[in-house]
Amino acid sequence: MPSVPQPQPPQDLPDAALSTGAVARRLGVSPTTLRSWERRYAIGPAHREDGRHRRWTPQDIARLELMCRLTAQGVPPAEAARAVRDEATATRADARAARPGPGGPASLPLGEVRPQCRGLARAAVRLDAPAVEDLLDAALAEDGLVTAWEEIIAPTLHAVGRKWATAGEPYVEVEHLLSWHVSSALRRLRPARVPPYPAVPPVLLACAPGEQHSLPIEALAAALGERGLPVRMFGADLPADALRAAVRRTGPRAVVLWSQSRSTADFALARSAAGIEWGLRGARGHSTVLLAGPGWGAGTSAPRIERLFGLRSGLEVIAASAAGPPPPVTGAGRAGPAAYGS
Incomplete structure (x- = not known):
C-alpha cells in the first residue's frame, strides 16, 4: 500500500x-x-x-x-516593547556588520532607522562637525526634542558605542565629537518662561557619584525646560555630600539620579536623599527620588523612590509629580529660598 x-x-x-x-x-x-x-x-x-x-x-x-x-x-509595556524592538534591530545590524558589505569598515551598525539617523552617523564618522551641528539642529526643530532624541540622536549614540566596543580605540574621537555636539544642541534650546522661584519647586537632576555619562539627563533637562518646569542641573559625577546639600537648599519636588552602569548605582545614596527633610520646622517636606538609567536594574522598594524608563514616559512622571501638592506654607506665606535648610 x-x-x-x-x-x-x-x-x-x-x-x-x-x-x-x-x-x-x-x-x-x-x-x-x-x-x-x-x-x-x-x-x-x-x-x-x-x-x-x-x-x-x-x-x-x-x-x-x-x-x-x-x-x-x-x-511600561510601550517602553518595554521599544526596548525589545531596539534589541532586535541591534542584533540584526551587528550580524550584517559582521559580513562584508557596501558600508565598509567605517560604517556604523544602525539597523532599520530613519534617514536622518544615517546622515548624522555618517557626518560623525567623518568628524564633520559643521554637518553634525546642522543635522542636530534640524532634527530638533523639525521633530521636537523627545522624538529627535528617541528616533535619531539616541540610536546614533548607541551605534557609536557598539562600534567602539568592537572596533576599539579608533572610535573614541567619534563618540566624543558627537556627544559634545549633542550636548551643545540641547543647551541651545530655549526653555519656556517659568514662574519665579519658589512659586514652583525645581526638579534636581544629577549623575550619581562617579558617573560621567550625562547626556540623557541633559536631554531630560531640556525637555522639562520646554514644559516650563524649573530645573537645577548638576551634571556628571556629583559627590554624595553635594547632592544631599543641594536637596536641603533647593527643596526640590523630585530628584532625578542617573546611573549608566551598576558600578555607579548607589542605592544607599538614593535612600539617603529620599529621607532628607527640607523646609521650615513644623512644615517639613520630602523629595521623590527618581532613579534613571540602566545601572539601577530592577529598582528598589524604598519609600519615595521610583524608577524612570525612557525620556517620554519619564517626562510624564516628573510633570505629574510637579503638579502635585504645593510645598510647605507658613502663616506668612510660602517658604522662600533662605528658609530651606537641614
Whole structure:
C-alpha cells in the first residue's frame, strides 16, 4: 500500500516553531496578552501558516521573554516593547556588520532607522562637525526634542558605542565629537518662561557619584525646560555630600539620579536623599527620588523612590509629580529660598 505523503512545513519555518497557546503556557502569560502585544506594539511572530495561524520561532520567543522580564520589573509595556524592538534591530545590524558589505569598515551598525539617523552617523564618522551641528539642529526643530532624541540622536549614540566596543580605540574621537555636539544642541534650546522661584519647586537632576555619562539627563533637562518646569542641573559625577546639600537648599519636588552602569548605582545614596527633610520646622517636606538609567536594574522598594524608563514616559512622571501638592506654607506665606535648610 503506497504511503500517504505528509504535509511539509514551509522551508523558512523552523521545526521548533510553536503555536501561540504553547508559547503562552511556556511563558506563563495568556494568549490574549501575546495577541495584544502583537497588535499594539508589533511584538509578533515572523511567520504565519496558511489560515493566519501564528507560529513562534526561538528568536520570536526570545523577544517575548525579554518583554516579560521588562514588564515584570515595572517597565511600561510601550517602553518595554521599544526596548525589545531596539534589541532586535541591534542584533540584526551587528550580524550584517559582521559580513562584508557596501558600508565598509567605517560604517556604523544602525539597523532599520530613519534617514536622518544615517546622515548624522555618517557626518560623525567623518568628524564633520559643521554637518553634525546642522543635522542636530534640524532634527530638533523639525521633530521636537523627545522624538529627535528617541528616533535619531539616541540610536546614533548607541551605534557609536557598539562600534567602539568592537572596533576599539579608533572610535573614541567619534563618540566624543558627537556627544559634545549633542550636548551643545540641547543647551541651545530655549526653555519656556517659568514662574519665579519658589512659586514652583525645581526638579534636581544629577549623575550619581562617579558617573560621567550625562547626556540623557541633559536631554531630560531640556525637555522639562520646554514644559516650563524649573530645573537645577548638576551634571556628571556629583559627590554624595553635594547632592544631599543641594536637596536641603533647593527643596526640590523630585530628584532625578542617573546611573549608566551598576558600578555607579548607589542605592544607599538614593535612600539617603529620599529621607532628607527640607523646609521650615513644623512644615517639613520630602523629595521623590527618581532613579534613571540602566545601572539601577530592577529598582528598589524604598519609600519615595521610583524608577524612570525612557525620556517620554519619564517626562510624564516628573510633570505629574510637579503638579502635585504645593510645598510647605507658613502663616506668612510660602517658604522662600533662605528658609530651606537641614
